Amino acid sequence: MVLPALDIPADRAADSRRVSITRSVSTSPTATFMSPPSSFSGARKASVKHLKPFNTGDIKILLLENVNQTGRDILLKQGYQVEFLKSSLPEDKLIEKIRDVHVIGIRSKTKLTANVLREAKNLIVIGCFCIGTNQVDLQYAADHGIAVFNSPFSNSRSVAELVIGEIIALARQLGDRSNELHQGIWNKVSKGCWEVRGKTLGIIGYGHIGSQLSVLAEAMGMSVIYYDIVNLMALGTSKQVPDLGVLLGEADFVTCHVPELPETQRMIGPKQFEQMRTGSYLINASRGSVVDIPALIDAMRTGKVAGAALDVYPNEPAGNGNYFHNDLNTWAEDLRSLKNLILTPHIGGSTEEAQSAIGIEVGEALVRYVNEGVTLGAVNMPEVNLRSLTLEDSDHIRVIFIHQNIPGVLRKVNEILGDHNVDKQMTDSRGDVAYLMADISNVDHNGVRELYEELESLNSCIKTRILY
Ligand SMILES: NC(=O)c1ccc[n+]([C@@H]2O[C@H](COP(=O)([O-])OP(=O)(O)OC[C@H]3O[C@@H](n4cnc5c(N)ncnc54)[C@H](O)[C@@H]3O)[C@@H](O)[C@H]2O)c1
């Protein structure tokens, strides 16, 4: 079911005409990419009209994985029904819950596969309160008119800082010394312990995190080389290398910052460990599938790799607890037995600063999408925005028509809309899916119903929403 606004009770109609005098300007990074509503400029400050799909109290939201309070507050302030859970859910429980909701908020653990999304008949939007979106079947979501938003760089700095800490910790074997002393063992050694000054850091993936790390590492006196499939501007005195083999052969520290993609699956395996310098170090804070862990275990046992830091794993538990054993990942006990290996539970982005910023950014994106249909920042849909309606636009509705990107659709849609006064309209496509947004005036109650039914009857229709 989608969210047409068909039966408009009298009190609801009044509510829909309410205005915000002090609509807050977001501190979110995405806000800089939005054209502000016209009412923000000059004297027309007071006239932004809030679009609302149904009563906001009818919108049901499920937030999993301990989404930050900032995000919860933004959604609760809208009057939506918000259910909040600290952990992720196994597939059967997820399917049970997702059937009922219009919006779901997750982090990296919740797998929104086609199997799960097939059951999500009311779902209009997914908020990934993190950077990675590999846990969501983005294509299935787009094909079914479900928009997906994430926070592309709010935790990048936190990850980069963690990696800097790990570079020094590995070079000085800090984890081992600390563990020993926790057990009462005084072991003052310098063998195999190094300064990082003058050493080479090899960064695989020079995106938001990799490039930030590059600047921090140079400040500690390291030389930086990087490998990326895209030709990218080098920051500071860092240098891009032509292929992964060159990077592995030159770097004292290798760190992975690529997304999970078919091409990045086990991109560090037996052959790549062979190419690394003897006594070098490996760090992976990207995704667990990027490093072949049994191959890492072998490389550490032979001394080829002198130390490693892992923040991510092929299988990660849904919540906190005593789970890091062989039944989660078959090699877990072998891994735990290794020296100079820092194991962290996917905390690269887990800082107060990052989580608070992500909560705001994704929370606001969800509200803009639910209330106004704006797709700016969506990762699987065309990005479409229209300036907000103002109080002066009386009897206006906003039509959102998500459809298959095939020839002839716009002609048919405009025939339907053409009976009314179309004030503004925007459409864009991304792959097989197109998104049309139109503001229409002088539409009465029956007109809304007719429009909705006519649009829904088009073969190309994926989802129709009408906001007023
Ligand atoms: N540990 C954590 O808590 C944590 C936090 C944030 C992000 N991450 C992970 O880190 C990844 C990277 O984050 P980001 O924000 O820097 O992403 P980004 O998209 O800004 O950068 C990724 C870079 O990798 C490059 N790349 C893609 N495929 C490649 C390949 N086959 N070989 C070499 N380079 C390739 C891209 O061109 C891009 O420059 C995310 O996708 C996410 O999975 C983990």
Ligand SMILES: O=C(O)CC[C@@H](O)C(=O)O
């Ligand atoms: O907070 C998380 O669960 C995910 C963190 C990180 O991997 C990301 O993709 O942003």
